[in-house]
Amino acid sequence: MQAYQDAEVGSPQFKMRLIELAAVAIHQIAVLLFQLEPKLHIGDIDSVVLWKEEARWVTLEGGRRIYEEPLFEPRPTLFFHVDYMDYDQYPDGLADVAGYWAEDRIFGGVVLFDRGDSGYEVCDLLFLASRKAQHLTISSVRRSIFTPVGSGQLSVFGGC
Amino acid sequence: MESVMALPRQPSKVSVELLDPEHHEILVRAIRNVLSTELAETTMAQLVDGLPLASSGWDARGSLIIGDHPLTEHETFCEGVIDQTRAFRDAFDPRVLRFNSPVRESFTTPPKSGRLS
Numbered sequence: 001m002q003a004y005q006d007a008e009v010g011s012p013q014f015k016m017r018l019i020e021l022a023a024v025a026i027h028q029i030a031v032l033l034f035q036l037e038p039k040l041h042i043g044d045i046d047s048v049v050l051w052k053e054e055a056r057w058v059t060l061e062g063g064r065r066i067y068e069e070p071l072f073e074p075r076p077t078l079f080f081h082v083d084y085m086d087y088d089q090y091p092d093g094l095a096d097v098a099g100y101w102a103e104d105r106i107f108g109g110v111v112l113f114d115r116g117d118s119g120y121e122v123c124d125l126l127f128l129a130s131r132k133a134q135h136l137t138i139s140s141v142r143r144s145i146f147t148p149v150g151s152g153q154l155s156v157f158g159g160c
Numbered sequence: 161m162e163s164v165m166a167l168p169r170q171p172s173k174v175s176v177e178l179l180d181p182e183h184h185e186i187l188v189r190a191i192r193n194v195l196s197t198e199l200a201e202t203t204m205a206q207l208v209d210g211l212p213l214a215s216s217g218w219d220a221r222g223s224l225i226i227g228d229h230p231l232t233e234h235e236t237f238c239e240g241v242i243d244q245t246r247a248f249r250d251a252f253d254p255r256v257l258r259f260n261s262p263v264r265e266s267f268t269t270p271p272k273s274g275r276l277s
Contacts, residue, residue, distance in 0.1 A: 001174055001259040005183055018190055025191045025257050026200070030207060032256075033248070039210025042238045048211055048230045072224055078212050078231060082222030098207060105203040105216070106194065131219045 016122045023103055023111035030102030031095040050074050081130045104130045173258040188254050195249050205245040209237055
């Protein structure tokens, strides 16, 4: 926030820092709402979150029978971003996962920052999307991370 | 003194109140603008509900939603969800937010104005 305060209103650095703080704010608000109890959903939330397909016998073409089990265990929340599931490392745990989910829904991706050499700068902004509809842009975001700053298709402002 | 010097540089958490009035006003307005969009309302309402809408479940990369999943029936918000989301938004005080403000290295150029510490 010091950097936002230091930036002249209207300058490119100011705009990037403003987006950074807005993204942080949205993430935090989502954390607060995720933690808020009670939930208003009518019905049992856990049974939906933890639902998985039952293992069953399936008859294949030709008559052979196999025992089919679900390939994946359910995640502990349905508010998730598949690239941000290390909730045991996040300060607010699963609530942070919901925060990334909310960033993705609202900003079109988790808002990432090129922190420059110092690790404290904002040289560029990138949006890492989770939604299937944005599958094509995901790869271009990833590419932009590995190419020089400012050349990414989804970068908002370039260069430090 | 040596032990103090050896402490890792940790960002301190600060509130929007430390900003000068102009920077403060613009940031708070930006946050409120984002929150007032229909998209933000729909998103936050799902958190208030406790379950995402089926439409959100389907279009997430890595989604495990399949035909029989009970979330597929969650097509609308439960009663009162939108009202409570709006009430939360209208009462929201940006002063509860905490932002990182890394302590500057002493050799960097001091800012022209409004130094936070």
